[in-house]
Amino acid sequence: MNNARIQKLPSIRRLPSYLHRLNEMRFEGCDKVSTTLLAGHMNIEPIVVRKDLEITGVTGQPGVGYQVDELIAAIKKFLGWDNTSEALLAGAGSLGSALLGYQGFEDYGLKIIAAFDTAADKIGTRIHGCEVFELARLPELSRKFHVCMGILCVPPASAQAVADLMIEGGIRAIWNFTSVSLQVPEGIVVQREVIASGLAVMSIKLQYELNGWK
């Protein structure tokens, strides 16, 4: 295939958790933090945290730790979350509405500027402050506002068609919450969230706790 290989993906996946904790710490008035502290909070080893932070290019002070502010800035910059990016959301069903109501995205520099659906009773309304437009207008509005991220929460049957609309609208990255494996042209990023993956891991861990390793 295929997508140039992205390295240190496990580290990248942990960065948002560090970022969240660091924001809390800043709010609490801490200005310094050690990897031991961050690790304890996440139940992982300090060495893992240190290696993870390394990829952002931030440096700490031996014997002391890192400046909370610097660390937050470094993580945000590395992830491209230092400037807000705008996103569209397609499918204002229960999951879509939940995502529209999710406050945390602001911390991640993501702003959902419009939602799209086909249900006549939703079009023209606002969900958690976000206006719902007719799905067919997605490409037009996407182009108009130069949106490059799309959040896909439609039923499986229309997932591919709506993804195509997003691509038509110039969207470069699709956050795919459907169960469909999308086919997209070269250069379009798809990030699929499979909620059952977490359940699978939990199921295995639980079996271990209940029965030990078979």
Add this chain to the structure above:
Amino acid sequence: MNNARIQKLPSIRRLPSYLHRLNEMRFEGCDKVSTTLLAGHMNIEPIVVRKDLEITGVTGQPGVGYQVDELIAAIKKFLGWDNTSEALLAGAGSLGSALLGYQGFEDYGLKIIAAFDTAADKIGTRIHGCEVFELARLPELSRKFHVCMGILCVPPASAQAVADLMIEGGIRAIWNFTSVSLQVPEGIVVQREVIASGLAVMSIKLQYELNGWK
């Protein structure tokens, strides 16, 4: 720490996607499948699929492939999804409601039998067919029905307290959708879903597509 080390976690995380596709294939009337076919659908390499399936203990036939039925059964058994397990859900807000409405859980042998909340206007109602009870009754009902999984979707401020209620009710595994890093006794499994992890990965991939590697 610290959780005995669980191996092949990446493989475990991919199993639900295979399972989903296999169920579709069975519905379409296919009885055989090759790793090439499954891999193509998920945009990964066939060798990865073969190694993943290996952990379930299933065997295929050289030159032919696997029996779809056998494969489904093997994956379900490995994940403990061959018998339905019952779960409770705490926090019937927008995310909790979305999860209550999620159909896919049936495929994964998960049944949410009750929801809990503190909001007086929700208690006694049904959300997607699931009755909402007063949060304080969680331990009592959990014990009564011998539930061992809890789904946590409450606001951060009450997350630890509600997790404690779950543990009091005999729950052994908590699927944690909050931003809080829970503290739990030995033997309790916590699976935390950090939605921003996927966004972080997507952000890095997008940077690569837009700018190339820095």
Add this chain to the structure above:
DNA sequence: CGTTAATAGATATTTTAATATCAATATAAA
């Protein structure tokens, strides 16, 4: 029947991630 292509399974290899070790630095306590 013989040939070709596709496949699983076994094993080996490579790549990547996690972890350990150690030196240098800073802080706090004695």
Add this chain to the structure above:
DNA sequence: TTTATATTGATATTAAAATATCTATTAACG
């Protein structure tokens, strides 16, 4: 000041995951 402790950063090591290679098996086709 001295000592003990905690820290980062660099390097080395180990463990795990991904990938390659090869063999035996099967089906399809001429």
